[in-house]
Amino acid sequence: MAKQPKYYIIEASALPEIFLKVAEAKRILSTGEVSTVNEATKRMGISRSAFYKYRDAILPFQNMMKGRIITFQLMLHDEPGVLSALLMVYAKEKANVLTINSIIPTNGHALVTISAELTDVAVSLEELLAELGATPGVIKADIIAG
Numbered sequence: 001m002a003k004q005p006k007y008y009i010i011e012a013s014a015l016p017e018i019f020l021k022v023a024e025a026k027r028i029l030s031t032g033e034v035s036t037v038n039e040a041t042k043r044m045g046i047s048r049s050a051f052y053k054y055r056d057a058i059l060p061f062q063n064m065m066k067g068r069i070i071t072f073q074l075m076l077h078d079e080p081g082v083l084s085a086l087l088m089v090y091a092k093e094k095a096n097v098l099t100i101n102s103i104i105p106t107n108g109h110a111l112v113t114i115s116a117e118l119t120d121v122a123v124s125l126e127e128l129l130a131e132l133g134a135t136p137g138v139i140k141a142d143i144i145a146g
Contacts (some may be wrong), residue, residue: 020052021046069098070125071115071145074138078105082137083112089131094120109139 012020025040034040041048076082083102090097096117103111121128125143133141 018046018050019054019058022051024060025051026055026058027060043066055095068118069115070118070128070143071113072132073142073144074112074114074132075140076112077137077139078108078110079137082135083110086112086114086132086135086138089128089135090114090116093123093128093131095122095128113144115145 021044024079025037025044025046027042028034029040034043037051041051074086076086083100083138087097096118096119097114099113099115101113118125118128123131129141129143132138
């Protein structure tokens with residue numbers, strides 16, 4: 001039977017330098033700053049074998065926290081500036097808006113669906129929903145997925 005891995009949260013300054021360099025090599029590969037493992041390892045001053053040995057063992061903490069995605073459905077008055085005001089709430093609370101979908105307004109109302117990543121949001125989900133619902137021009141705010 002395979003041994004189950006154990007995970008720890010460790011402050012970066014306590015890690016051996018090789019782990020930090022492997023993490024940075026992974027980052028520059030993922031952002032496209034370099035296109036090959038060879039380029040990444042040369043830039044970081046580590047061997048390819050060290051990269052391959054540790055690449056699956058190190059992951060930045062914030063990446064493990066990613067993925068708290070919530071989809072909101074909002075009924076808005078069809079008036080200039082309402083969607084903009086709503087997006088300002090997301091920006092103020094540091095929500096990362098991923099998608100915005102809107103149906104053509106009818107009878108003076110627009111149905112908008114917004115999916116947002118809430119990893120960096122400091123307020124509770126209930127507080128964010130209340131704030132969105134209290135935005136001028138918002139008729140109704142609900143959570144439909146997440």
